[in-house]
Amino acid sequence: MARVYNFSAGPSTLPVPVLEIAKNEMLDYKGSGQSVMEMSHRSKVFDEIIKDAERLMRELYNIPDNYKVLFLQGGASAQFSAIPLNFMNGSGKADYIITGQWAKKAYQEAQKYGDVKAVASSADKTFSYIPETKAEDFREDADYVYICLNNTIYGTIYKELPPVGDKVLIADISSCALSEPLDISKFGMVYFGAQKNVAPAGLVVAIIREDLLGNARDICPTMMNYKVQADADSLYNTPPCWPIYICKLVLEWIKEAFGGLEGLKDHNEKKAKMLYDFLDNSEMFRGTVVPEYRSLMNVPFVTDSEELNAKFIKEATEAGFVNLKGHRSVGGMRASIYNAMPIEGVEALVAFMKKFEEENK
Numbered sequence: 001m002a003r004v005y006n007f008s009a010g011p012s013t014l015p016v017p018v019l020e021i022a023k024n025e026m027l028d029y030k031g032s033g034q035s036v037m038e039m040s041h042r043s044k045v046f047d048e049i050i051k052d053a054e055r056l057m058r059e060l061y062n063i064p065d066n067y068k069v070l071f072l073q074g075g076a077s078a079q080f081s082a083i084p085l086n087f088m089n090g091s092g093k094a095d096y097i098i099t100g101q102w103a104k105k106a107y108q109e110a111q112k113y114g115d116v117k118a119v120a121s122s123a124d125k126t127f128s129y130i131p132e133t134k135a136e137d138f139r140e141d142a143d144y145v146y147i148c149l150n151n152t153i154y155g156t157i158y159k160e161l162p163p164v165g166d167k168v169l170i171a172d173i174s175s176c177a178l179s180e181p182l183d184i185s186k187f188g189m190v191y192f193g194a195q196k197n198v199a200p201a202g203l204v205v206a207i208i209r210e211d212l213l214g215n216a217r218d219i220c221p222t223m224m225n226y227k228v229q230a231d232a233d234s235l236y237n238t239p240p241c242w243p244i245y246i247c248k249l250v251l252e253w254i255k256e257a258f259g260g261l262e263g264l265k266d267h268n269e270k271k272a273k274m275l276y277d278f279l280d281n282s283e284m285f286r287g288t289v290v291p292e293y294r295s296l297m298n299v300p301f302v303t304d305s306e307e308l309n310a311k312f313i314k315e316a317t318e319a320g321f322v323n324l325k326g327h328r329s330v331g332g333m334r335a336s337i338y339n340a341m342p343i344e345g346v347e348a349l350v351a352f353m354k355k356f357e358e359e360n361k
């Protein structure tokens with residue numbers, strides 16, 4: 001069996017030890033005589049899985065007790081509507097920072113529900129940096145401020161949170177979830193589509209401060225009402241059982257392999273440094289992001305020639321480095337080096353890039 005190094009932005013590579021456990025437990029999950037795909041979501045055996053997933057999430061992220069952890073569906077994109085429907089309930093105003101396509105989509109969706117302002121944007125330079133904001137940029141009566149913490153397509157991340165004071169800060173952390181420690185208490189809500197860094201597609205995890213729940217708009221669909229989901233312990237209807245199970249296994253793997261998010265951060269920093277160091281010294285390849293905003297997870301890069309980009313992607317694919325094509329809105333290349341990408345994968349990629357550069361001088 002030959003596994004490729006998969007640099008996809010999502011769905012993306014999962015830890016091999018997790019896939020092995022899933023394989024071994026496939027036909028008979030812990031003596032239940034069934035796979036997790038087949039069992040009732042109301043069974044005792046599944047109850048343990050979802051409770052373990054929540055417990056591990058709380059432990060790894062050090063989530064304060066006054067936050068709910070919800071396991072939802074609809075992708076990160078469904079939250080673009082759910083967030084205004086649940087939280088745009090005071091002044092009806094919300095402030096968004098536009099750092100890429102995902103933030104922009106969330107902003108556009110929220111406009112259906114109220115007075116939404118783009119307080120800052122980095123669109124002027126193809127989202128290659130995070131715009132600075134000052135406290136006075138945010139409206140005094142905004143119901144919340146919305147950011148996308150790690151910008152998957154452009155490869156930027158906030159190194160410091162915007163100065164929102166005591167306003168409710170909501171963050172999409174889809175592409176940096178569990179990649180390093182995060183102080184959850186700074187946020188009203190964080191959420192992530194699990195298919196980037198945590199599990200297969202189909203699961204969204206939302207971590208929400210309890211006091212914000214219970215004021216959804218009347219028109220909010222029941223399925224999108226976070227209070228309904230919280231009161232039902234994420235079992236209002238059938239949850240995505242299989243992705244929740246894989247999520248639990250991935251959380252166990254993080255604990256076992258890295259001891260926690262500090263250890264995982266070291267691992268991710270090592271990988272990213274290797275790749276950025278190469279890009280900074282290469283005469284053919286260069287990173288596209290302003291260095292101080294570089295993501296640990298998504299690394300876009302280019303050569304100065306479209307032909308070389310295409311040749312590189314083709315030859316890389318043949319050599320077993322797949323999904324390196326950049327997002328269609330940016331072009332060039334992008335290596336997503338999520339938690340599950342081993343150091344050896346990045347080492348091998350850098351060696352391949354060196355060789356390609358030699359051969360194509």
Ligand SMILES: *Cc1c(COP(=O)(O)O)cnc(C)c1O
Nearest residue numbers: 075076077102152172174175193
């Ligand atoms: C992939 C991604 C999304 C969209 O996720 P879906 O689950 O496909 O809706 C949203 N935000 C960010 C930051 C992403 O990386």
